[in-house]
Amino acid sequence: MAEHLYERVATELAQQIEQGTYAPGDRLPGVRRLRRQFGVSIATVVAACELLEQREILEARPRSGFFVRDGARDLPEPEDNDEALAGPSLVSGQERVLELVQSHNDPAVISFGAAAPAAALLPSAALDRSFARVRRRQRARVAAYDFPPGNAELRVQVARRMAQAGCTLGPDDIVLTSGCQDAMLLALRAVAEPGDVVAIESPAFYGILQAIESQGMRALEIATDPTEGMSPAALARALDNWPIRACVMMPSFGNPLGHLAPDARKAELVALLQARDVPLIEDDVFGELGFHGPRPWAAKAYDDHGSVLYCSSFSKTLGAGLRVGWIAPGRYRERVTYLKYATGQATASMATLAVADYLEQGGYERFLRGLRRRLEQQVQRVINHVRRHFPAGTRVARPRGGFVVWVALPTGHDSLALQQRALASGISFAPGPFFSSTEHYRNCLRLSCAQPWTPEVAEALAQLGRLATEPAQWAPTKDCGTA
8 A cells, every 4th residue: 555645755754753862852843844854744744743752752732732742761650559558767868968959069970969040041030130139229138037827928929829729818817938848848847746647748858858858757659650750558557557647748849859730639639638637748849840731739738627737948049058848737827837937037128028039020931931931941850861871761750840750770789879979970960769658669759850951961971971871889688679
C-alpha cells in the first residue's frame, strides 16, 4: 500500500527527532513553516503531527504548538502496601545535609543540591529600588523591632496573593516569619510535642525532616504518588493504626517529586484529617511556580475548621537570602504568634518593608510569568540531559511546577557513594536518603534546576551521569525503594 503524504512527513520528522535535530522538550516550528519546509499543505502537516502524537513522539499543548515528548521513563506509582504500619521512627542522619547546603555557596562547585534560585533569575534591580525607597522614607521603622504578627503592609499583600490560592483570609490571619522553615517549625511546635507522631509524604523534603528531628518528634512516611501526591487510602490506614498528632505535606509541586495533587484529592485529605481532628501543616513554598494553567488552590482553601496551618515564603521567587515568609495558622494563631515572639522576637524590618514595597509596585505577576517559563525550560533541559547521560533504566519524575527533579537510578546504585565522588569533581546534588526518615531511596537523587543553563552546567550533568554509570557507585546492599 502506498504511503500517504502525511505519513512521509511524519517519518521525516521522526528521523530528525531521532538524530537530535529536535531534542525532548523542544517546540517544533509552526505548521506554516513546516508546510514550506516539506512543500505540503497545512492539513498534511497537522495530520503528520497528530500521527506522531498518537505514537507518543510529540505532544500538543494548547495555543503553543507541538513539542517533542520526553522519552525518559516515568517513575512507577508507589506500592500501595502497609509499610507505614511498621511504625513511626525518630529522624536521624539529617546533619549530613549541612555539607550539601554549604557546598551551594562554594564558587568551585556546580550546585544541583540546595533548592535556591540563582541571582540571575531574580528581580534584583526592582528589589534594589524598593530597598532604597524604604531606607529613604522609613528610616525609623527600619531601625525598630517588627514584633509579631509583623509588618501590616506585607500582611495585606500576602492576604491578597493567597486569595489566588482559594484562601479567603485577612491580614490579621497571617503571621510573618523568617522564611518557610521558620513557619514550619512554629507550626509543629504549636500542634505537637516531643515524642508525637507526625505523618509525612514519602519522599519528603529534608527541611521537614529536620524540623521534626529538632523537636524530638517521630515521622511516619505515607505512600506518595509522583504525580498526584499523598495517598488518601494510605493516610487513612495510618490514622487507624497510629496516634498521629499532625500531618505535613506539600500538595502543590511537592519537593522532591514535583507532584500536584488534584483539587479533589486536596479536599479529600483535608476532610480525612479534620474528621480525626488532626491538624494539617501545608508547605506551599512552590505554589506560585506552576508551569501551566492557573495557580493551583492550596489545601488551605478547603479548610472550614481552621485546622490547616499554611506555610510559605518568597524564598523561591524573590530570593532565599531575604528570609521573608509567613504562616496562616487558623485556630492556632495566638499560639503561633507567641511562639514567634518567644523564639525570634521579630522579623527583619528592612526585608519585610522592602518586599511589601516591591509587591505594591505591581510588577510581581509579570515577573512570575517570565520566571515560570525559564524554570520550565531549565527543568526540561535537566531531564533531557539525564535521559542522554545517565545509566540505562534511569527513571525521572515529571514535575508540573517548581524547579527540582527526582531521579531514580537503576536498582543497585548508591547515591550516597555517588555524592562523595561528585563533590570531589566539583558537583553537588541531594542524595535520596536525605528525603526519608528511615534512609529509603538509596538509589535516588534530587537535582535542583534553578541555575541558568550554561555549557558548564550541561557538562557537569554529563559528568554526573558518567560517574553514576561507574560500578563503584553501586550499593553493596539492596535498594530501599525507588519512589
